[in-house]
Amino acid sequence: MVKRLKCPLCDGSDLKEIDIIKSTDIILLWKKRNINVSNLFRGNNFIFKYKCQICGLEFFNPFVSGENKFYSELGKEDLYYLHEDKTEFVYSSQYIKEGDRVLDIGCGCGAFVKYINKQVVYTGLELSSKAVELAQKENINVVKKTIEDFSKENKYSQDVVVTFQVLEHIADIDKFICSVILTLKQDGLFIIAVPNNKSFIRNAQNNLLNLPPHHLLHWDETSLQYIAKKYHLDIVDIYKEKVTNVHKTWYYSTQISNHIRSLLGMSTKSVNRAFFSKIIQIISSLLSRVAKYSSLHSKKDGHTIVIVLKKVSEHP
Numbered sequence: 001m002v003k004r005l006k007c008p009l010c011d012g013s014d015l016k017e018i019d020i021i022k023s024t025d026i027i028l029l030w031k032k033r034n035i036n037v038s039n040l041f042r043g044n045n046f047i048f049k050y051k052c053q054i055c056g057l058e059f060f061n062p063f064v065s066g067e068n069k070f071y072s073e074l075g076k077e078d079l080y081y082l083h084e085d086k087t088e089f090v091y092s093s094q095y096i097k098e099g100d101r102v103l104d105i106g107c108g109c110g111a112f113v114k115y116i117n118k119q120v121v122y123t124g125l126e127l128s129s130k131a132v133e134l135a136q137k138e139n140i141n142v143v144k145k146t147i148e149d150f151s152k153e154n155k156y157s158q159d160v161v162v163t164f165q166v167l168e169h170i171a172d173i174d175k176f177i178c179s180v181i182l183t184l185k186q187d188g189l190f191i192i193a194v195p196n197n198k199s200f201i202r203n204a205q206n207n208l209l210n211l212p213p214h215h216l217l218h219w220d221e222t223s224l225q226y227i228a229k230k231y232h233l234d235i236v237d238i239y240k241e242k243v244t245n246v247h248k249t250w251y252y253s254t255q256i257s258n259h260i261r262s263l264l265g266m267s268t269k270s271v272n273r274a275f276f277s278k279i280i281q282i283i284s285s286l287l288s289r290v291a292k293y294s295s296l297h298s299k300k301d302g303h304t305i306v307i308v309l310k311k312v313s314e315h316p
């Protein structure tokens with residue numbers, strides 16, 4: 001148990017250390033993708049992962065988060081900003097009504113707007129200049145602004161605020177959520193989609209996109225529900241995506257390697273660069289090519305979880 005450190009969501013200090021990662025291991029894994037993150041980890045030889053025993057949030061400490069250069073290099077791989085064909089887009093669009101004012105935080109190129117088949121007033125907020133430029137070329141209303149700045153100028157103005165695959169990157173959760181609540185109208189909806197830490201992805205070792213400096217927080221149903229409790233919001237619905245066709249090979253290779261490790265009495269770690277672990281990974285990848293023809297995955301929890309919250313009082 002660690003006493004001094006506090007949970008970024010509930011401010012509690014009942015934290016359990018669940019993993020320790022060598023910064024050099026993360027740096028080496030990124031290096032294979034030709035991205036140099038060593039500057040971001042300067043002064044931090046180890047990154048610790050904690051699970052809050054009160055709200056269930058899992059988070060890394062110290063917070064090592066990406067800077068502009070990191071995201072522009074990552075953007076080049078088209079891994080991050082494409083945001084196309086996500087089930088959360090289809091699911092969330094059902095909550096949007098004709099004439100609604102819709103705010104999309106961390107909208108990338110504004111891909112979500114194509115899923116809203118109604119006349120709405122759409123605003124996207126995005127910090128990547130490249131993504132803003134691409135959106136504006138397509139006449140999508142995307143501006144380079146933080147939610148904190150936007151909310152001060154647009155209080156009680158939005159019917160629906162959506163944020164897809166963003167909350168896992170945010171260091172100051174309280175400031176972010178308070179700003180969203182400020183910009184929402186009474187009875188407005190706040191829709192959050194994040195990677196589901198209770199799904200198979202928690203078993204994926206060396207999953208760089210789910211580690212610092214990319215992701216700082218790991219959410220699940222319990223920690224998302226805690227947001228409603230803390231900020232006095234109503235829970236309208238929770239939607240857990242099942243494993244999609246895009247992720248099925250990854251699902252099977254992750255679950256097979258996790259099974260082999262447990263048979264051998266080995267634990268699953270966030271980062272594992274051991275030779276034997278690589279062998280298990282190769283075997284699992286080969287087996288997943290056969291396993292993907294099964295339909296088992298379609299019944300299992302997939303990458304994303306969505307919560308729909310409603311602002312029921314004027315102040316949090």
Ligand SMILES: [Zn+2]
Pocket residue numbers: 007008009010011012052053054055056057
């Ligand atoms: Zn907590």
